[in-house]
Amino acid sequence: MRVLAMLDGTLADPGAPHIRVDDLGLTRGDGVFETVLVVDGQPRELGPHLARLSRSAAMLELPAPDLAAWERLVGIVIGAWTEPGEMAVKLVYTRGPEYSGGGPTGYAIGLPIGGRAVRNRTSGVTAVTLERGFDPAVVERAPWLLLGAKTLSYAVNMAAMRHAEKLGVDEVIFVGDDGTVLEGPTSTVVVASGGTLRTPPPSSGVLPGTTQGALFRAAERAGWSTKVEPLRADELATADGLFVVSSVRKVTRVHTLDGAALPDATELGTALNALYEAEYR
Template sequence: MAWRFALMIDPVAVEDDRTDFADTFTVIDPSAPALTVGELSTQRGDGIFESIGVVDGHPQEVQAHLERLAHSAKLCDLPTPHLEQWRQAVTDAAAACGAGEAVIKLILSRGVEHGPAPTAWVTAAEASDFAAARRDGIRVVTLDRGYAIDVPARAPWLLLGAKTLSYAVNMAAIREAKSRGADDAVFVSSDGFVLEAPTASLILRRGDTFVTPAPNGGILHGTTQLSLFDHLESRGFEVAYDTIPASDLSAVDGAWLVSSVRLAAPVVAIDANEIPMDAAFTASLNDYLLSPRD
């Protein structure tokens, strides 16, 4: 990954009514050290983030990402981000991206241990090449997430609906999937319901209806999934949220893992079950996701 840009943000109160936040940004060398050893994002993963896809310098779905950042901040008892300040930081980062696909990351942490303020920064980097995954598809395995589907409602302090920096479990799941000969994983609850992938949302096709697991089991509501549902509805398809038993996965007419940077990766196998793949239809989804979207 080639880093192209980084800036530190001096967060302001959400009530700040200025219109220009340039003096709250400090552009830094993305290859140079920038955080202190007491930073809680690195010590404990105590913070939140968003990854925004960029196509030919255009950041995609910025408002949706900013709103989800604010939602995560609320769940984690972090200061509410000033959305216009962060929007301007995204604009500065996008200007450094150039042609092709890139990714902008927004990070807000609790700051230095015992410090007075949070730490915030934005980076831009060249995106990985996902052409093969979009074209040829991926194989996934189901992995037990270790909690029942009703746990998030009973234990909100687990932060299961927030996009936090604590991604050790997610990365371990992907390593486990690869050790089993797959490319990625789909989490299922301990009582047998489909959740999401470690870094993506799951969309399933049943005839002309597209469904995704209902966001009531600690599922992160995906910005790409929401955008694709709008697109599918505009094409005359039905879309739905549902509580999906894992046993239903073998009978679907199609499946995709969707995310802001990889976009729509068709699933060609779940565990030992082959899944139908419509290459032309998938290409049309990715054509849409690669088009400018605000």
């Protein structure tokens, strides 16, 4: 099942064409997006997702999104969804048509969550470290690279995922030229060691993750310490647990990195997922 609502709040046929061929989101990847997890009709971390949509739009110098309208739109999509369990709502906001005027394009689409992502949450995943091709020091120097904005220009991210698939590996962990850990193509990296959760900082050009934020909030309440600080790639293999987290993945354990088995973090993964889930009860 799929449900589409345009930014003016009208429901539309998700199988019919709605986007102009000169839309800059399509021709240049010039736009931003968010993917929100919805469980039993409740969107998770909607405030942080909308705040990030605003931040990304500001980095692209798009008109500020009307967050009340986007929140209503999420409600409309969820209201029209008739299947039980989980779904994802993808929010897409582009600069709009290049030649025909009319301003930004916006819509929200409700999508089912793939079985593989759900299975990986319990089975854990294999991952490979891949070069991202920049030194985090460039983030400050070159704001036009839009590092840390959730833009529609995800062709590189998708290519990295296909590269991993060809290697027979589930997930990618990008590493910077300075040897520090960045993020996955669509996930945040979290390591657990001795009662501390760590994740790389947004200043290294990674997206501040809404799931990582929720997990750290929950973990702190349960007595964990948390650190947002640079992580060296060679620390990944020796941590008590390595996780890729995102709205769709939740907290997914990595059991094998670059072909080598990691310390068993099954119990740790179960405990962290329980903390994360308790945020929504």
